[in-house]
Amino acid sequence: MHVPDGFLDAPTSVATGVVAVAAVGVALRKARTELDDRTAPMAGLVAAFVFAAQMINFPVGAGTSGHLLGGALAAVLVGPWTAVLCISVVLIVQALFMADGGITALGTNITLMAVVGVAVGWLVFVALRAVLPKRLGSVPPAAAIGALLSVPAAAAVFTLLFAIGGQAPVETGKVLTAMVGWHVVIGVGEAVVTALVVGAVVAARPDLVYGARPLLAARTLEIRKAVA
Structure with missing residues (x-):
């Protein structure tokens, strides 16, 4: 979805x-509340993964391209504010060093992928987490649906x-369809x-998944009540 200059x-x-x-x-400012000494390295890993995933581009037409966004994935793993920073860093590096997306269009690309993509993915995830069974197994499907909806929303x-x-001399209707x-x-x-990806991390280290923290806290509280 990288938008070119002009x-x-x-x-x-x-x-x-x-x-x-x-x-x-x-x-x-907000990312400080999401990260700690254990989870901060995860942000770097998420940014590296998204960077690699976004390098696979599919031509859409009228000078634009399509690819995985990674907003929902990043938001669920490291939190929505940190995800905005991760995706923004990826886009800046791509624009400056990889000629992927225009310099003057950098604000547009960040708005679409780091703001809209993350926001829609995270809000859908939170809404589904609230209605799905309160267990860790609900995190991956909720994240997946958030990812599914975030991509066409950004488009x-x-x-x-x-x-x-x-x-560009292209009808808006054609751009929308494409x-x-x-x-x-x-x-x-x-x-x-x-x-x-989320399922693998939840299975191995659920404590590192930001979107799973409320479920882990609730489970810990239940265990304490049962012991007491």
Whole structure:
């Protein structure tokens, strides 16, 4: 979903840049509440995994591409604010050193993938965690559905931005069909990857999974009550 330079007009790019800077600024403060000495290294691993996954691109059309986003995966593993930082760092490195996504479009890409992708993935996960059985086995499927929905959601927001300030000679309807259609398919793949990765970490070290902390706390409380 990397947007190239010149694909959106200057006012739209500046607006998304402001959103990106504000989101990263808030995330820098909020992430301190999500990480500790045990979980901080996980953020680096998540960023490295997302970086590798995003290097596999699928051409969508009109100069854009599609790939795994990793927002829901990162949010469930290390927390939503830390996930914003992880995805943002990945996008900055890709834009500056890999020529993947435009420099002037960096704010747009961060807004779409690090803000919208993470927010939708995390909110869907939290909503499902609240209604699914209160056990660790519910974490991977909830994360997978969050991942599935986050990808086309980010694609839909991109289409809205294109409708506002798109510079390519392509009809908005065609962009919507191509972007959302392709990203629904990509979302299925992202859901599978997210379920597998989150499931593996939950099975090995559930204490390192941010999204599993409330369930672990509830289980610990039940054990203490039973012992007492």
